[in-house]
Amino acid sequence: YHVLLIDITEATYINCLNSNFLKMVVSNIKQQIVGLQQELRTNLQHCPPLHLLLECVMRQYPEQLQRVEELLSRAVQLGESNSALIVGPRGVGKTAVWRVAMSQVLGDDHEGAVLVTLNGLVHTDDSLALREITRQLRLEQSVAMKTFKCFADNLSFLLSSLQSEKQVKAVVFVLEEFDLFCHHRNQTLLYNLFDIVQSTKSPVCVLGVTCRLDAVELLEKRVRSRFSHRQISLYPPKLDDYTSIAQHLLTVNANHAVCKQWNIDVEELLNEDKNVKEALRQLHCVTKDLTTLKQMLLVAVSAVKESEPLLQDSQITSAVDLMLADATPKLIQGLSALQLALLIAMMHLTVIYEGQGFTFELVFSEYIKFTRRRSSVQAFERPVVFKAFDQLRCVELVTPFDSSNCRSTVQKEYQMVKLQLPCQLLKSTLSTLPNIPTDLMQWAAFTYA
Ligand SMILES: Nc1ncnc2c1ncn2[C@@H]1O[C@H](COP(=O)(O)OP(=O)(O)O)[C@@H](O)[C@H]1O
Ligand SMILES: [Mg+2]
Known part of the structure; x- marks a missing residue:
């Protein structure tokens, strides 16, 4: 709490040596921090009380x-x-x-x-x-x-x-x-x-x-x-307004030392800090939705610890990174080895057919060819492979080749599909996976000349 103790004058500082008094100060500061947290939570909820919105809406629109x-x-x-x-x-x-x-x-x-x-x-x-x-x-x-x-x-x-x-x-x-x-x-x-x-x-x-x-x-x-x-x-806010809305959302009533320090810090962080400014600019580029801004701020504020009760630039930048993170690599990380093999088969089919689409039958035959080439790989039965393939469709890594197709009466095995993911992204994600079988890795790296 060293930052917060600055307010205490020298005379009281000497008194602080009295440990009871010190305990009181610390518990007082803890209370202030709890109050601060509550206020921030109200500011950042989806439907904040109207008096909090009033000023900001008046300024913006x-x-x-x-x-x-x-x-x-x-x-x-x-x-x-x-x-x-x-x-x-x-x-x-x-x-x-x-x-x-x-x-x-x-x-x-x-x-x-x-x-x-x-x-x-x-x-x-x-x-x-x-x-x-x-x-x-x-x-x-x-x-x-x-x-x-x-x-x-x-x-x-x-x-x-x-x-x-x-x-x-x-x-x-x-x-x-x-x-x-x-x-x-x-x-x-x-x-x-x-x-x-x-x-x-x-x-x-x-x-x-x-x-x-x-x-x-x-x-x-x-x-x-x-x-x-x-x-x-109504028009989306410009970057300046966006920043000042963020500042407004993070500002609390300055009735305690902790809150005063918090407000000063937030202002400095949002307006001076290079990393934070860049992160906000990126988020603003992607979406001007204020709901996303609020979610990001909530993530950042939740990372503030009691022992370090002021907002850090790293907390904001990592919250922005989280909001902007691409979900596809995460999705791929959660797939089974069989599903990864199917993705690799489809990647090769996309290259071979120059993006023309393919059916499950083709994917399956590619997969079988691969398992025959590598005897160390377990070859699954057709129904198991189809189930795995169907799950890839459920998470939309694989989609119907053209949308008129999806309502057709053709059996699922024979519908034309395509891989909904750039080959380059698939390759780079595969190389970051920790436990991927070597055979699969080699198959993914293989290029059809
Ligand atoms: N000027 C503003 N300042 C701060 N927060 C705002 C402002 N305008 C909207 N918000 C907040 O942004 C979120 C989205 O606003 P909302 O009115 O629901 O948008 P819309 O109805 O256009 O989709 C809400 O949580 C709202 O409280
Ligand atoms: Mg609305």
């Missing part, structure tokens, strides 16, 4: 946040109905923006409006979506005894009973993965929602959230004509 807030407040305060799409790549903070906007306009308990969130991945058809809407509006009982002529009737009944029973001013629908709702039959839900928005019977705000830039194109004509065509775009 001030315009977009303002536009969403304006839409919401118009619906709540003026009773205007609206619709809009929030568009941006995965993990840039679309959900964060509307959640922050909601809490800014409505306060934390969402007074004055009801929020209904649907997700295209979960609510895969319109009747499921309708049931979920009923549940979130807490109107199951009112609907229980009724039968409705059509979807529109049901939805408008829900909204009108919401107003008469519960005196709710506005309803905000958020449709996550909006593009998936476009594939529902007749786009009934979307049509009805946008229709209600236009008819201004009751104030309704419909926010679609999607990664697809062309989501509007997916709408049917009658649906599209009812949509406001308002789009709010």
Whole structure:
């Protein structure tokens, strides 16, 4: 704890010689470290408390946040109905923006409006979506005894009973993965929602959230004509913003000596340290998804030890390496000798047939030829070899040669397949495996002239 003891003045230092006092200091510091860990854990969880997001979202997307807030407040305060799409790549903070906007306009308990969130991945058809809407509006009982002529009737009944029973001013629908709702039959839900928005019977705000830039194109004509065509775009953060988001996520409330030192250290590490800057640049190049950034930081922070309670550059760089690691070599490491032999056979077949694809039969005959050449290698029966081959297909090291093939009625043994892995990568990975049989190694190194 030497770094942390700096705060203690000289006089108390002498007192420290008194061992009871020293114990107290150490236990105090331990408590501070526990507090620090807890705070970091909250910062880095997937859905952090809104007050933590607020500052960062405001800084990164001030315009977009303002536009969403304006839409919401118009619906709540003026009773205007609206619709809009929030568009941006995965993990840039679309959900964060509307959640922050909601809490800014409505306060934390969402007074004055009801929020209904649907997700295209979960609510895969319109009747499921309708049931979920009923549940979130807490109107199951009112609907229980009724039968409705059509979807529109049901939805408008829900909204009108919401107003008469519960005196709710506005309803905000958020449709996550909006593009998936476009594939529902007749786009009934979307049509009805946008229709209600236009008819201004009751104030309704419909926010679609999607990664697809062309989501509007997916709408049917009658649906599209009812949509406001308002789009709010979010862009992936630039490297500077990316770094400052990382810094924000790692910064804690500086109410103790430990936390102060931690914050100073994090700032220096992210902005000055060459290795860390390079690692962040690499990660940013590969993905600008903030979820990945958070996962990386969590891995780095988890590596901090109690005896060395400050973040090291090596912890960040190795966390980035872990995020960027290629899974294929790891996959190959876990294969049996038989499967490795099959991979090598397929590597040779790929070279011989110039990438034209091959069947299991060909692979099997190559394998048999190999076992005859090397008597020291155990030759497995055909069903065993096929099973091993099938497992390679399951982990997608081997894939159908063309995708139209995969639904065909041809028996698996005779389907055309290809090796889903560059020969060079296979060779280099094989040479790093510790216990690979020499025969296999030699076979892999063999080149057909
Ligand atoms: N400006 C920001 N600053 C810090 N973290 C953010 C910011 N925007 C989003 N996040 C975090 O990044 C992750 C992904 O954000 P999310 O809103 O779910 O992205 P999307 O909905 O676009 O896929 C979430 O854990 C969120 O808390
Ligand atoms: Mg989201």
